[in-house]
Amino acid sequence: MEKIFCALPCTERQKVTFATFTFKDDAQEWWLLTLEKEDIVTWARFIEVFYEKYFLDSLREQKASEFIHLRQGTITMAEYESKFTQLARFATYVIPTEARKARKFEARLDPEIKNMLEVLKLPTYAAVVDRAYIAEKGIKALRFGEPSQRKRFWERDNRMPGVAPPKRINTSTTSSTGPSNQSLANPKGGITPACSTCGRTHWGPCRQDTGTCFRCGQVGHWLRNCPTLVRPFEPVRKPAVPEGARKD
Structure with missing residues (x-):
């Protein structure tokens, strides 16, 4: 019945009317007696009253226990959401508010x-479910998708903050010693951008713009004069002896 309501949206009262229209014999008599005591106009209230009548306490407790211990495990998001929805009605006391749900x-x-x-x-149940579907889709793309699909997923509009994008692996057979303006993989995660000023790949401001040494980052000298560089050994030259001086 609820599948029909998903395909044909109805108001709460219409759902109750359509469901009870199918009642016969004892069920119909029970429903008429129920209406004499209470005017049931919401689907949630109808389900509650119906289950109290036609589901034994032991069965309802079993379903409530299944809901309390329900986990996604290895099933898909669609299967987990379906089970969660089916079992939640038996343990409404566990999720009395939207936030708790x-x-x-x-x-x-x-x-x-x-x-x-x-x-x-996320504050609402609907928002959590929606984002969980997005996360599941992204994880599948990262595990089984093509590299281009993985890149497109991580270039989206910050859908999952706090999660670092996958490292880029260079499968090219060309030498890595030559100059290149392509981005390289950052060991901390992410893609290191190519600098438009010096043509190298690095994070942060370009040292060519700031006038600092490319090696130590200090000002006042260039890379070739950097004091941290190890100089090759230079032989010590003896001072020249003036002409006419005594040689011992």
Whole structure:
């Protein structure tokens, strides 16, 4: 019935009306007696009353226990969300607010996805679910996608802050000693940009612009005169003896 409601959006009262229209015999009599006591106009309230009547306490407790211990594990996000939604109605006391529901869903996610979402502190259940799907898609792209797909994912609009992009691996067979204006992999993570001033690859301001030594970063000298450079051994020259002086 709920699948039909997803395909054909209805109001809360219409959902209750359509569901109870299918009742027959004892179920129909029970529903008429229920309406005499309470005017049920929301789907959530209808589900609660219906389960109290047709689900044994032992079965409801079993479903509530399944919800409390539910984890994503190795199943997909779609499967986890479906189970979470189905079982949540049996343990509404565990998630009385929207924020508690969001934290409960987040806490039982796959650890890799959970770590990406925890830093965001998303306030609503819908936001957590949406971002979890995005995280799962990104992880699959990084694991199994082509290099171009992985690059496009990490160049998006900061969807998962705090997560460093993958290192770029140079598979070229050309020599790495020659000059190149291409970006190189930064050992701390990320891609080191090529400088438009000196043509080298580095982070931060260009030392050619700041007038500092390329080796030690100090001002007042250039690389060729850097005091940190090891000089080759130079032989000590003896002072010249003036002409006519005594030679011992």
